[in-house]
Amino acid sequence: MPDKGLHVQQNENVDRGRLQVNVTSTLGLQPVVNARVGIAYTGESQRVLEELQTDSSGQTEAVTLDAPPIEYSQEPDRPQPFSEYTVTVQAEGYRSVEVSAIDVFANVTALQEIRMEPLDISQKEGTENIVVPPNTLWGDFPPKIPEDEVKPVNESGEIVLSRVVIPEYVIVHDGPPTDTRAQDYYVRYRDYIKNVASSEIYSTWPEATLRANILAIMSFSLNRVYTEWYRGKGYDFTITSSTAYDQKWSFGRTIFSNISRIVDEIFNHYLSRPNVQQPILTQYCDGKNVTCSGWMTQWGSRYLGEQGYSPIEILRYYYGSSIYINSAEEIAGIPSSWPGADLTVGSSGTKVRQIQQQLARISQAYPAIPTIAADGIFGERTREAVEAFQRIFDLPVSGVVDFPTWYKISQIYVGVTRIAELN
Structure with missing residues:
Protein backbone atom coordinates (compact mmCIF):
# COMPACT_ATOMS: atom_id res chain seq x y z
CA MET A 1 0.00 0.00 0.00
CA PRO A 2 1.38 3.48 -0.81
CA ASP A 3 2.64 5.58 2.08
CA LYS A 4 0.36 8.04 3.81
CA GLY A 5 0.80 11.50 2.39
CA LEU A 6 0.94 10.27 -1.20
CA HIS A 7 0.23 13.07 -3.63
CA VAL A 8 0.25 13.53 -7.33
CA GLN A 9 3.71 14.43 -8.62
CA GLN A 10 3.31 14.49 -12.40
CA ASN A 11 1.16 17.19 -13.92
CA GLU A 12 0.51 15.05 -16.99
CA ASN A 13 -1.24 12.35 -14.89
CA VAL A 14 -3.45 14.38 -12.60
CA ASP A 15 -7.11 15.26 -12.22
CA ARG A 16 -8.63 17.93 -10.02
CA GLY A 17 -10.87 17.81 -6.98
CA ARG A 18 -12.19 20.56 -4.70
CA LEU A 19 -12.00 21.22 -0.98
CA GLN A 20 -14.07 23.62 1.09
CA VAL A 21 -13.52 24.19 4.81
CA ASN A 22 -16.44 25.11 7.09
CA VAL A 23 -15.56 26.38 10.57
CA THR A 24 -18.01 26.61 13.47
CA SER A 25 -17.79 26.97 17.23
CA THR A 26 -18.44 24.02 19.51
CA LEU A 27 -20.95 26.33 21.21
CA GLY A 28 -23.97 25.98 18.98
CA LEU A 29 -23.56 26.26 15.23
CA GLN A 30 -22.07 29.74 15.32
CA PRO A 31 -19.72 30.34 12.36
CA VAL A 32 -16.13 31.30 13.14
CA VAL A 33 -15.45 34.37 11.02
CA ASN A 34 -12.00 35.37 9.71
CA ALA A 35 -10.38 32.08 10.69
CA ARG A 36 -7.02 31.53 8.98
CA VAL A 37 -6.94 28.28 7.02
CA GLY A 38 -3.85 26.67 5.54
CA ILE A 39 -3.85 23.68 3.16
CA ALA A 40 -0.80 21.48 2.55
CA TYR A 41 -0.05 17.96 1.40
CA THR A 42 -0.17 15.52 4.31
CA GLY A 43 3.43 14.78 5.25
CA GLU A 44 4.57 18.15 3.89
CA SER A 45 2.72 20.50 6.23
CA GLN A 46 5.45 23.14 5.97
CA ARG A 47 4.80 23.57 2.23
CA VAL A 48 1.52 25.46 2.30
CA LEU A 49 -0.41 25.28 -0.97
CA GLU A 50 -3.32 27.57 -0.10
CA GLU A 51 -3.90 30.24 2.54
CA LEU A 52 -7.56 31.12 2.99
CA GLN A 53 -9.84 33.00 5.34
CA THR A 54 -13.39 32.18 6.37
CA ASP A 55 -16.23 34.50 5.43
CA SER A 56 -19.24 35.64 7.47
CA SER A 57 -20.66 32.11 7.24
CA GLY A 58 -17.45 30.52 8.55
CA GLN A 59 -16.62 29.09 5.13
CA THR A 60 -13.70 29.23 2.76
CA GLU A 61 -14.05 29.24 -0.97
CA ALA A 62 -13.90 25.81 -2.61
CA VAL A 63 -10.32 25.52 -3.85
CA THR A 64 -9.18 23.24 -6.67
CA LEU A 65 -6.51 20.71 -5.71
CA ASP A 66 -4.61 17.91 -7.43
CA ALA A 67 -6.12 14.43 -7.25
CA PRO A 68 -5.29 11.09 -8.90
CA PRO A 69 -7.15 10.16 -12.11
CA ILE A 70 -10.79 9.30 -11.50
CA GLU A 71 -10.23 5.88 -13.08
CA TYR A 72 -8.24 4.85 -9.99
CA SER A 73 -11.47 4.81 -7.94
CA GLN A 74 -13.43 2.70 -10.43
CA GLU A 75 -11.55 -0.60 -10.02
CA PRO A 76 -10.30 -2.22 -6.79
CA ASP A 77 -6.74 -3.05 -7.89
CA ARG A 78 -5.63 0.44 -8.92
CA PRO A 79 -3.26 2.90 -7.18
CA GLN A 80 -4.52 5.06 -4.32
CA PRO A 81 -7.51 6.96 -5.77
CA PHE A 82 -7.33 10.06 -3.58
CA SER A 83 -4.78 12.67 -2.57
CA GLU A 84 -4.30 13.48 1.11
CA TYR A 85 -4.16 17.00 2.46
CA THR A 86 -3.68 18.62 5.85
CA VAL A 87 -5.76 21.60 6.96
CA THR A 88 -4.70 23.88 9.81
CA VAL A 89 -7.12 26.42 11.26
CA GLN A 90 -6.36 29.30 13.60
CA ALA A 91 -8.77 31.91 14.91
CA GLU A 92 -8.57 34.52 17.63
CA GLY A 93 -10.13 33.25 20.84
CA TYR A 94 -10.22 29.60 19.75
CA ARG A 95 -8.05 26.54 20.17
CA SER A 96 -6.25 25.78 16.90
CA VAL A 97 -7.13 22.64 14.93
CA GLU A 98 -5.12 20.53 12.48
CA VAL A 99 -6.77 17.78 10.43
CA SER A 100 -4.53 15.52 8.36
CA ALA A 101 -5.16 12.78 5.77
CA ILE A 102 -8.15 14.60 4.25
CA ASP A 103 -9.20 12.72 1.11
CA VAL A 104 -9.65 14.63 -2.14
CA PHE A 105 -11.02 12.71 -5.13
CA ALA A 106 -11.19 13.84 -8.74
CA ASN A 107 -14.30 15.77 -9.81
CA VAL A 108 -15.84 15.82 -6.31
CA THR A 109 -16.08 18.58 -3.69
CA ALA A 110 -14.81 17.52 -0.26
CA LEU A 111 -16.34 19.35 2.71
CA GLN A 112 -14.18 19.54 5.82
CA GLU A 113 -16.10 20.54 8.93
CA ILE A 114 -13.95 22.07 11.67
CA ARG A 115 -15.37 22.56 15.17
CA MET A 116 -13.29 25.02 17.20
CA GLU A 117 -13.39 25.22 20.97
CA PRO A 118 -13.40 28.71 22.54
CA LEU A 119 -10.33 29.25 24.70
CA ASP A 120 -12.41 30.47 27.64
CA ILE A 121 -14.03 27.04 28.00
CA SER A 122 -11.28 24.81 26.64
CA GLN A 123 -9.68 22.48 29.17
CA LYS A 124 -6.85 21.47 26.84
CA GLU A 125 -3.74 23.27 25.66
CA GLY A 126 -2.07 23.33 22.27
CA THR A 127 -3.44 22.40 18.87
CA GLU A 128 -6.14 19.77 18.49
CA ASN A 129 -4.71 17.19 16.08
CA ILE A 130 -7.08 14.94 14.12
CA VAL A 131 -5.95 12.19 11.74
CA VAL A 132 -8.67 10.89 9.42
CA PRO A 133 -8.45 7.09 8.92
CA PRO A 134 -8.39 5.76 5.34
CA ASN A 135 -11.55 4.77 3.51
CA THR A 136 -12.41 1.15 4.33
CA LEU A 137 -12.07 0.23 0.64
CA TRP A 138 -8.41 1.25 0.85
CA GLY A 139 -7.44 0.56 4.45
CA ASP A 140 -7.27 -2.68 6.42
CA PHE A 141 -10.34 -3.19 8.60
CA PRO A 142 -11.91 -6.32 10.15
CA PRO A 143 -14.84 -7.88 8.25
CA LYS A 144 -18.39 -7.78 9.57
CA ILE A 145 -19.41 -10.56 11.95
CA PRO A 146 -22.63 -12.00 10.43
CA GLU A 147 -25.94 -11.43 12.21
CA ASP A 148 -29.59 -12.16 11.50
CA GLU A 149 -31.13 -9.32 9.48
CA VAL A 150 -34.23 -9.28 11.72
CA LYS A 151 -33.81 -9.25 15.48
CA PRO A 152 -36.06 -11.43 17.67
CA VAL A 153 -37.14 -9.76 20.89
CA ASN A 154 -35.54 -12.44 23.05
CA GLU A 155 -32.18 -11.92 21.35
CA SER A 156 -31.84 -8.17 21.48
CA GLY A 157 -33.63 -7.42 24.71
CA GLU A 158 -36.89 -5.53 24.88
CA ILE A 159 -37.83 -3.62 21.74
CA VAL A 160 -38.92 -0.30 23.20
CA LEU A 161 -40.06 1.53 20.07
CA SER A 162 -43.50 0.90 18.62
CA ARG A 163 -42.63 2.56 15.30
CA VAL A 164 -39.58 3.64 13.35
CA VAL A 165 -38.43 7.12 14.39
CA ILE A 166 -35.53 9.02 12.83
CA PRO A 167 -33.45 10.05 15.86
CA GLU A 168 -31.94 13.48 16.24
CA TYR A 169 -28.72 12.00 17.61
CA VAL A 170 -27.03 8.64 17.83
CA ILE A 171 -24.34 7.83 20.38
CA VAL A 172 -21.33 6.33 18.61
CA HIS A 173 -18.91 4.20 20.63
CA ASP A 174 -15.57 4.74 18.89
CA GLY A 175 -14.31 1.17 19.12
CA PRO A 176 -15.53 -2.40 19.71
CA PRO A 177 -18.43 -2.75 22.18
CA THR A 178 -16.28 -4.13 25.00
CA ASP A 179 -13.56 -1.45 24.75
CA THR A 180 -14.24 0.57 27.88
CA ARG A 181 -11.50 3.07 26.97
CA ALA A 182 -13.19 4.08 23.70
CA GLN A 183 -14.87 7.46 23.66
CA ASP A 184 -18.59 7.95 23.03
CA TYR A 185 -19.71 10.73 20.68
CA TYR A 186 -23.13 12.33 20.30
CA VAL A 187 -23.58 12.67 16.53
CA ARG A 188 -26.55 14.02 14.59
CA TYR A 189 -28.15 11.13 12.73
CA ARG A 190 -27.78 12.71 9.29
CA ASP A 191 -24.16 13.63 9.99
CA TYR A 192 -23.52 10.06 11.12
CA ILE A 193 -24.89 8.63 7.86
CA LYS A 194 -22.85 11.09 5.77
CA ASN A 195 -19.74 10.18 7.73
CA VAL A 196 -20.21 6.41 7.31
CA ALA A 197 -20.97 6.71 3.59
CA SER A 198 -17.90 8.92 3.08
CA SER A 199 -15.84 6.38 5.06
CA GLU A 200 -16.98 3.23 3.27
CA ILE A 201 -17.64 3.98 -0.41
CA TYR A 202 -16.04 6.21 -3.03
CA SER A 203 -17.87 9.43 -3.82
CA THR A 204 -16.89 9.10 -7.50
CA TRP A 205 -19.19 6.11 -8.02
CA PRO A 206 -22.49 6.28 -9.98
CA GLU A 207 -25.32 8.06 -8.17
CA ALA A 208 -27.51 4.94 -8.16
CA THR A 209 -24.69 3.05 -6.44
CA LEU A 210 -24.28 5.80 -3.85
CA ARG A 211 -28.02 5.82 -3.14
CA ALA A 212 -28.21 2.03 -2.79
CA ASN A 213 -25.30 1.97 -0.36
CA ILE A 214 -26.64 4.92 1.65
CA LEU A 215 -30.03 3.19 1.96
CA ALA A 216 -28.30 0.06 3.26
CA ILE A 217 -26.27 2.14 5.74
CA MET A 218 -29.40 3.92 7.00
CA SER A 219 -31.42 0.73 7.35
CA PHE A 220 -28.61 -0.95 9.31
CA SER A 221 -28.35 2.10 11.58
CA LEU A 222 -32.09 2.35 12.19
CA ASN A 223 -32.25 -1.35 13.05
CA ARG A 224 -29.76 -0.64 15.84
CA VAL A 225 -31.90 2.32 16.96
CA TYR A 226 -35.25 0.53 16.72
CA THR A 227 -34.16 -2.64 18.51
CA GLU A 228 -32.13 -0.79 21.16
CA TRP A 229 -29.54 -3.43 20.30
CA TYR A 230 -26.68 -2.28 22.49
CA ARG A 231 -28.78 -0.85 25.30
CA GLY A 232 -30.46 -4.25 25.52
CA LYS A 233 -27.00 -5.66 26.20
CA GLY A 234 -26.28 -3.19 28.99
CA TYR A 235 -24.33 -0.57 27.01
CA ASP A 236 -25.04 3.18 26.97
CA PHE A 237 -24.53 3.78 23.26
CA THR A 238 -26.45 3.30 20.01
CA ILE A 239 -23.83 1.89 17.67
CA THR A 240 -20.07 1.33 17.40
CA SER A 241 -17.47 2.45 14.88
CA SER A 242 -16.07 -1.07 14.56
CA THR A 243 -16.50 -2.64 11.11
CA ALA A 244 -16.58 -6.06 12.78
CA TYR A 245 -19.81 -5.14 14.57
CA ASP A 246 -21.30 -2.15 12.78
CA GLN A 247 -20.14 0.50 10.30
CA LYS A 248 -17.07 2.72 10.06
CA TRP A 249 -17.54 6.16 11.57
CA SER A 250 -14.50 8.42 11.97
CA PHE A 251 -14.18 11.52 14.13
CA GLY A 252 -13.29 14.48 11.90
CA ARG A 253 -14.07 12.63 8.66
CA THR A 254 -14.26 14.65 5.44
CA ILE A 255 -17.74 14.54 3.89
CA PHE A 256 -18.37 14.69 0.15
CA SER A 257 -20.86 17.12 -1.32
CA ASN A 258 -22.75 14.63 -3.50
CA ILE A 259 -23.09 12.16 -0.62
CA SER A 260 -24.26 14.96 1.67
CA ARG A 261 -26.99 16.01 -0.74
CA ILE A 262 -28.28 12.47 -1.21
CA VAL A 263 -28.51 11.93 2.55
CA ASP A 264 -30.37 15.22 3.01
CA GLU A 265 -32.86 14.07 0.38
CA ILE A 266 -33.56 10.53 1.66
CA PHE A 267 -32.51 10.48 5.33
CA ASN A 268 -35.97 9.34 6.50
CA HIS A 269 -35.85 6.16 4.38
CA TYR A 270 -34.92 2.61 5.32
CA LEU A 271 -35.35 -0.90 3.92
CA SER A 272 -38.23 -3.20 4.79
CA ARG A 273 -39.66 -6.62 4.05
CA PRO A 274 -43.37 -7.52 4.08
CA ASN A 275 -44.77 -8.12 7.58
CA VAL A 276 -41.53 -7.00 9.28
CA GLN A 277 -41.86 -3.83 11.33
CA GLN A 278 -38.22 -3.20 12.16
CA PRO A 279 -35.77 -1.82 9.58
CA ILE A 280 -33.76 -4.60 7.96
CA LEU A 281 -30.18 -5.04 9.21
CA THR A 282 -28.70 -4.75 5.72
CA GLN A 283 -25.17 -6.11 6.00
CA TYR A 284 -22.58 -5.74 3.25
CA CYS A 285 -18.90 -6.21 2.42
CA ASP A 286 -16.44 -4.86 -0.13
CA GLY A 287 -16.63 -7.93 -2.39
CA LYS A 288 -12.87 -7.93 -2.98
CA ASN A 289 -11.02 -8.59 0.26
CA VAL A 290 -14.12 -10.12 1.84
CA THR A 291 -16.91 -12.16 0.23
CA CYS A 292 -20.40 -12.26 1.72
CA SER A 293 -23.11 -14.46 0.23
CA GLY A 294 -26.56 -12.89 0.53
CA TRP A 295 -25.18 -9.44 1.32
CA MET A 296 -24.52 -6.49 -0.95
CA THR A 297 -20.95 -6.11 -2.14
CA GLN A 298 -19.77 -2.53 -2.50
CA TRP A 299 -17.63 -3.09 -5.58
CA GLY A 300 -20.38 -5.19 -7.15
CA SER A 301 -22.88 -2.39 -6.55
CA ARG A 302 -20.55 -0.03 -8.40
CA TYR A 303 -20.54 -2.27 -11.46
CA LEU A 304 -24.35 -2.57 -11.37
CA GLY A 305 -24.71 1.21 -11.12
CA GLU A 306 -22.40 1.59 -14.10
CA GLN A 307 -24.66 -0.80 -16.04
CA GLY A 308 -27.70 1.39 -15.39
CA TYR A 309 -29.33 -0.43 -12.47
CA SER A 310 -31.52 1.78 -10.27
CA PRO A 311 -30.94 1.91 -6.49
CA ILE A 312 -33.79 -0.51 -5.72
CA GLU A 313 -32.66 -2.85 -8.50
CA ILE A 314 -29.17 -2.93 -6.99
CA LEU A 315 -30.59 -3.66 -3.55
CA ARG A 316 -32.91 -6.41 -4.81
CA TYR A 317 -30.06 -7.98 -6.76
CA TYR A 318 -28.36 -8.69 -3.43
CA TYR A 319 -31.11 -8.81 -0.80
CA GLY A 320 -33.89 -10.39 -2.85
CA SER A 321 -37.06 -9.20 -4.54
CA SER A 322 -39.04 -8.72 -1.31
CA ILE A 323 -36.92 -5.80 -0.11
CA TYR A 324 -38.52 -2.37 -0.53
CA ILE A 325 -37.87 1.24 0.46
CA ASN A 326 -39.91 2.49 3.40
CA SER A 327 -40.03 5.86 5.14
CA ALA A 328 -40.37 6.88 8.77
CA GLU A 329 -43.30 9.10 9.64
CA GLU A 330 -41.66 10.70 12.67
CA ILE A 331 -38.42 12.69 12.77
CA ALA A 332 -37.16 13.62 16.23
CA GLY A 333 -35.68 16.94 17.30
CA ILE A 334 -37.39 19.29 14.85
CA PRO A 335 -39.91 22.09 15.53
Missing part, protein backbone atom coordinates in the same frame (compact mmCIF):
# COMPACT_ATOMS: atom_id res chain seq x y z
CA SER A 336 -42.44 20.91 12.94
CA SER A 337 -42.77 18.26 10.25
CA TRP A 338 -42.54 18.72 6.50
CA PRO A 339 -45.83 20.16 5.12
CA GLY A 340 -45.94 17.57 2.34
CA ALA A 341 -45.58 20.03 -0.54
CA ASP A 342 -42.93 22.51 -1.66
CA LEU A 343 -43.15 26.09 -0.44
CA THR A 344 -42.39 28.58 -3.18
CA VAL A 345 -43.21 32.10 -4.35
CA GLY A 346 -46.97 32.51 -3.94
CA SER A 347 -47.30 30.08 -1.02
CA SER A 348 -48.78 31.39 2.22
CA GLY A 349 -49.91 30.27 5.64
CA THR A 350 -48.52 29.08 8.97
CA LYS A 351 -45.84 26.84 7.44
CA VAL A 352 -44.46 29.78 5.45
CA ARG A 353 -44.49 31.94 8.58
CA GLN A 354 -42.67 29.24 10.51
CA ILE A 355 -39.92 28.91 7.92
CA GLN A 356 -39.58 32.72 7.79
CA GLN A 357 -39.20 32.87 11.58
CA GLN A 358 -36.54 30.19 11.50
CA LEU A 359 -34.62 31.84 8.65
CA ALA A 360 -34.76 35.17 10.47
CA ARG A 361 -33.21 33.58 13.56
CA ILE A 362 -30.57 31.75 11.51
CA SER A 363 -29.64 35.01 9.75
CA GLN A 364 -28.52 36.45 13.11
CA ALA A 365 -25.68 33.90 13.07
CA TYR A 366 -25.29 33.81 9.27
CA PRO A 367 -25.63 37.43 8.08
CA ALA A 368 -25.25 36.45 4.41
CA ILE A 369 -28.90 35.36 4.68
CA PRO A 370 -31.16 38.41 4.19
CA THR A 371 -33.35 39.32 7.15
CA ILE A 372 -37.03 38.77 6.35
CA ALA A 373 -40.35 39.51 8.01
CA ALA A 374 -42.48 36.59 9.18
CA ASP A 375 -45.68 37.67 7.41
CA GLY A 376 -46.71 34.22 6.18
CA ILE A 377 -46.40 35.21 2.51
CA PHE A 378 -43.67 33.62 0.38
CA GLY A 379 -42.45 36.52 -1.74
CA GLU A 380 -39.25 37.44 -3.54
CA ARG A 381 -37.48 38.43 -0.32
CA THR A 382 -38.20 35.01 1.19
CA ARG A 383 -36.99 33.33 -1.99
CA GLU A 384 -33.70 35.27 -1.76
CA ALA A 385 -33.27 34.18 1.86
CA VAL A 386 -33.94 30.55 0.95
CA GLU A 387 -31.42 30.71 -1.90
CA ALA A 388 -28.78 32.20 0.40
CA PHE A 389 -29.44 29.46 2.96
CA GLN A 390 -29.19 26.74 0.31
CA ARG A 391 -25.94 28.20 -0.98
CA ILE A 392 -24.35 28.25 2.48
CA PHE A 393 -25.48 24.77 3.49
CA ASP A 394 -24.64 22.97 0.25
CA LEU A 395 -28.14 22.36 -1.06
CA PRO A 396 -29.27 22.77 -4.68
CA VAL A 397 -30.01 26.49 -5.04
CA SER A 398 -33.63 26.72 -6.18
CA GLY A 399 -35.28 29.23 -3.83
CA VAL A 400 -37.88 26.54 -3.10
CA VAL A 401 -38.37 25.03 0.35
CA ASP A 402 -38.47 21.37 -0.62
CA PHE A 403 -38.06 18.35 1.68
CA PRO A 404 -34.25 18.58 2.10
CA THR A 405 -34.36 22.36 2.58
CA TRP A 406 -37.19 22.20 5.15
CA TYR A 407 -35.33 19.77 7.37
CA LYS A 408 -31.96 21.46 6.91
CA ILE A 409 -33.49 24.78 7.99
CA SER A 410 -35.00 22.99 11.00
CA GLN A 411 -31.65 21.40 11.88
CA ILE A 412 -29.69 24.65 11.66
CA TYR A 413 -32.40 26.57 13.53
CA VAL A 414 -32.26 24.09 16.40
CA GLY A 415 -28.46 24.27 16.36
CA VAL A 416 -28.14 28.05 16.52
CA THR A 417 -30.83 28.43 19.18
CA ARG A 418 -29.25 25.98 21.61
CA ILE A 419 -26.79 27.34 24.16
CA ALA A 420 -24.35 24.49 23.54
CA GLU A 421 -24.14 21.36 21.45
CA LEU A 422 -23.70 17.89 22.88
CA ASN A 423 -20.14 16.81 22.16
